[in-house]
Amino acid sequence: MQLKPINQQVVAVVGASSGIGRETALKFAKRGAKVVVSARSDSGLLSLVEEIQRLGAEATAVVADVSDFEQVKAIADKTVAVYGRLDTWVHVAATGILAPFDKLTPEEFKRVIDVNLNGQAYGAMAALPHLKQEGRGALVHVSSMEGRRSLPLQSAYSSSKHGVEGFLEALRVELKHEGWQISVTSVKPAVINTPYYNNVRTKLGVKPTGIPPYYQPSLVADAILYAAENPTRDFIVGDVGRILDLMQRISPELVDSLLLLIGFSGQRTNEPKSEDASDNLYAPIPEHDRVEGDFTNLVIPSFTDALAMNPPLKWGALAAAVVGTAFVLGGLLPKGDV
Numbered sequence: 001m002q003l004k005p006i007n008q009q010v011v012a013v014v015g016a017s018s019g020i021g022r023e024t025a026l027k028f029a030k031r032g033a034k035v036v037v038s039a040r041s042d043s044g045l046l047s048l049v050e051e052i053q054r055l056g057a058e059a060t061a062v063v064a065d066v067s068d069f070e071q072v073k074a075i076a077d078k079t080v081a082v083y084g085r086l087d088t089w090v091h092v093a094a095t096g097i098l099a100p101f102d103k104l105t106p107e108e109f110k111r112v113i114d115v116n117l118n119g120q121a122y123g124a125m126a127a128l129p130h131l132k133q134e135g136r137g138a139l140v141h142v143s144s145m146e147g148r149r150s151l152p153l154q155s156a157y158s159s160s161k162h163g164v165e166g167f168l169e170a171l172r173v174e175l176k177h178e179g180w181q182i183s184v185t186s187v188k189p190a191v192i193n194t195p196y197y198n199n200v201r202t203k204l205g206v207k208p209t210g211i212p213p214y215y216q217p218s219l220v221a222d223a224i225l226y227a228a229e230n231p232t233r234d235f236i237v238g239d240v241g242r243i244l245d246l247m248q249r250i251s252p253e254l255v256d257s258l259l260l261l262i263g264f265s266g267q268r269t270n271e272p273k274s275e276d277a278s279d280n281l282y283a284p285i286p287e288h289d290r291v292e293g294d295f296t297n298l299v300i301p302s303f304t305d306a307l308a309m310n311p312p313l314k315w316g317a318l319a320a321a322v323v324g325t326a327f328v329l330g331g332l333l334p335k336g337d338v
Contacts, residue, residue, distance in 0.1 A: 001136070001181045001183060001231045002136065002181070003087075003088075003136065003137070003138055003183060003228065003229050003230070003231060004087055004136075004229075005229060006028060006031040006032065006033050006225060006228060006229055007031055007032030007033065008032075008087075009028075009033045009034070009087040009088055009228065010033065010034045010035075010036070010079060010083040010084070010085055010086055010087050010088075011025075011028050011033045011034070011035050011036070011087065011088045011089075011090060011228065012035075012036045012037075012038065012075055012076065012079045012086060012088070012089050012090065012127070013025040013028065013035060013036070013037050013038070013090045013092065014038045014039070014064075014066060014072070014075060014089070014090065014091045014092060014093050014119075014123055015038070015039055015066070015091065015092035015093030015094065015142075016037035016038060016039050016044075016045065016048060016092070017037075017039035017040070017041040017044030017045055017048065017284065017289045018039075018041075018044060018194065018195050018199075018288055018289045018290055018291065019092070019192070019194030019195055019196060019217055019291060019293075020092050020142060020189070020192060020194055020217045020220045020221060020224075021037075021039065021090075021092035021093070022044075022048055022217075022289070022290070022291050023217040023218055023220075023221040023291045024090060024092065024220070024221040024224050024225070025037045025048060025052065025059070026048075026051065026052065026055075026221075026291075027218075027221045027222070027225055028225065028228075029052040029055050029057035029058075029059060030055055030057070031225065032057070033057075033088075034057075034058045034059075034083050035052060035057065035058070035059045035060075036059070036060045036061075036062060036075065036078060036079040036082070036083070037049065037052075037059060037060070037061050037062075038061070038062045038063070038064045038075045039063070039064070039093065039284065040063065040064070040065050040280075040283070040284040041063075041284035041285075041286050041289055042061075042063050043286045043289065044284065044286060044289030045061035045062075045063065046061065047289065048061070048289075049061050058083075060078065060079075060082050060083075062074060062075045062078050066091075066093045066115055066118075066119030066120075066122060066123065067111070067114040067115050067118060067119055067122075068122075069122045069125065069126070072119065072122040072123055072125075072126045073122075073125075073126040075123075075126065076089070076126040076127050076129075076130055077126075079130070080130050085130065085133070085134055086127060086130040086131060086134070086137065087131075087134065087137050087138070087228075088137060088138040088139075088140060088228045089123060089124070089126075089127035089131070089137075089138070089139050089140065090140045090142070090224055090228070091119070091120050091123040091124075091139075091140070091141045091142065092142045093115065093116075093119055094115060094116045094142070094144075094157075094160075094196075095111070095112060095115045095116065095199070095200065095280055095281050096112060096116075096154060096156065096157040096196070096200040096201070097112060097154075097156055097157070097200060097201040097202070097203070097281065098153050098154060098200060098201070098202045098203070098204055098208040098267060099153060099201075099202065099203035099204065100152075100153060100203070101155040103203045104155070104156060104203075108156065108201070108281070109155075109156045109159075111281055111282065112156035112157055112159075112160055112281075113156065113159065113160050113163070115160075116157065116160030116161065116163075116164070117159075117160040117161075117163040117164055117167070120141050120164050120167065121167055123139075123141070124139055124141075124167075124171060127139060128182070131180075131182050132180060132182070135181060136180075136181035136182060137181075137182050137183070138182070138183040138184075138185065138227060138228050138231070139171075139182065139183065139184045139185065140185045140187060140224050140227045140228060141164060141168055141184075141185065141186055141187070142187045142189065142220070142224070143161050143164045143165060143168075143186045143187065143188050144157075144161040144188055144189060145188050145189065145190050145236065145238075145241045145244055145245070146158040146161045146162075147161035147162050147164055147165040147186070147188060148165070148188065148244070148245055148248055149244055149245075149248045149252075149255060150162070151211070151259065151263060151267070152259060152263045152264060152267075153204070153208075153263070153264065153267055154267075164186070165186060168184055168186050171184055172184040172233070183227070183231035183232065184233075185227040185231075185232045185233065185234070185235060186233070186234050186235070187220060187223050187224055187227065187234075187235045187237065188234060188235065188236045188237065188241060188245075189215070189219075189220045189236075189237040189238060189241065190215055190236070190237060190238030190239075190240045190241035190244070191210030191211060191212065191213065191214050191215065191238070191240070192210075192214065192215055192216070192217055192219075192220055192237070192238075192293075193214040193215065193216055193217065193292055193293045193294075193295050193296060193298070193299050194217050194291070194292065194293045195285075195288035195289075195290060195292075195293045195294075196210075196293065197209055197210065197293060197294070197295070198285070198288050198293060198294065199279060199280040199285055199288055200279060200280070200281075201275075201279040201281045202273055202275070202277075202279070203275050204267070204268055204273075205272065205273070205274075205275075206268050206269050206270065206271055206272055206273055207269045207271040207272075207273040208267055208268065208269070208273075209266075209267055209268065209269050209295065210267065210295075211262060211263065211266035211267060212266070212295075212298045213240060213298055213299070213300040214293075214295045214296075214298045214299045214300070215237065215238045215299060215300065215302055216292070216299055217291050217292065219237050219238065219302055219305055220237045222305070222309070223235045223237050223305065223308075223309070226309045230309075235308060236308075237302070237305060238302045238305070239302045239303055239304050239305075242304055
């Protein structure tokens with residue numbers, strides 16, 4: 001499967017007013033792509049388009065709420081109307097609530113599912129006819145490591161991300177069965193330093209936080225751009241995400257025990273925040289239309305992402321690890337008679 005170079009692509013980025021989406025749109029523009037950006041925040045999109053145009057690149061904004069299919073369809077249709085085609089669809093938009101499950105209302109749980117799961121499905125529904133018209137392209141959906149391992153206090157968000165994983169697995173096989181040259185990627189970030197924790201609804205009595213450490217949004221944007229050019233099934237962002245994935249595969253009970261130790265206190269700051277404080281569950285918060293969040297002091301580098309984007313290096317490192325392990329074990333094993 002061959003995807004176009006980024007400088008020849010028309011890209012739609014959904015959920016682009018802040019965080020990962022904003023950083024991703026800027027990186028696509030810097031690499032020469034024509035970009036359509038969408039979110040609920042009109043002012044956030046306006047400032048983003050202006051920033052992209054100052055780079056000398058082309059961008060168009062479409063205000064949309066992803067829980068409404070017609071509004072999502074309008075993003076794809078506008079992309080084709082302005083630039084003639086669609087090559088890559090990047091879906092980032094998400095919301096959440098941090099609260100014990102028994103403190104959620106049915107309406108709150110449904111809203112998270114409507115945005116995070118149904119919105120992703122609506123994005124693929126809207127984009128696929130145009131990608132099929134081109135005969136190739138990429139669907140890049142930002143899921144989460146919570147699509148692999150749920151966290152306490154995030155039952156609605158974790159449910160939505162598990163749903164995204166199931167949806168993408170089914171869609172990927174259907175497209176392969178039909179012979180379409182359309183790549184379907186799930187990008188699974190670990191904890192990322194975006195305004196997400198400023199925006200989400202909380203019933204914890206304090207401002208929430210992700211369980212540290214954090215990674216910068218640029219790492220996720222780099223993974224998205226990689227998937228736009230290189231067909232990729234899954235891309236975990238962040239060393240800790242890869243460790244968590246391995247632990248979950250080996251022993252979910254061990255991860256249960258770890259989360260009992262750190263999963264509750266680790267998602268609370270000491271900053272009071274009322275349940276009535278503004279959140280982005282139903283409306284955007286324009287003052288948070290920026291790339292980074294408030295936890296830069298907790299950010300660490302990730303070393304395995306570069307390996308994931310360089311398959312020869314990755315497999316070389318794996319082979320070296322296997323050989324090294326065999327050598328060590330060989331030295332430890334008892335020797336037979338010569």
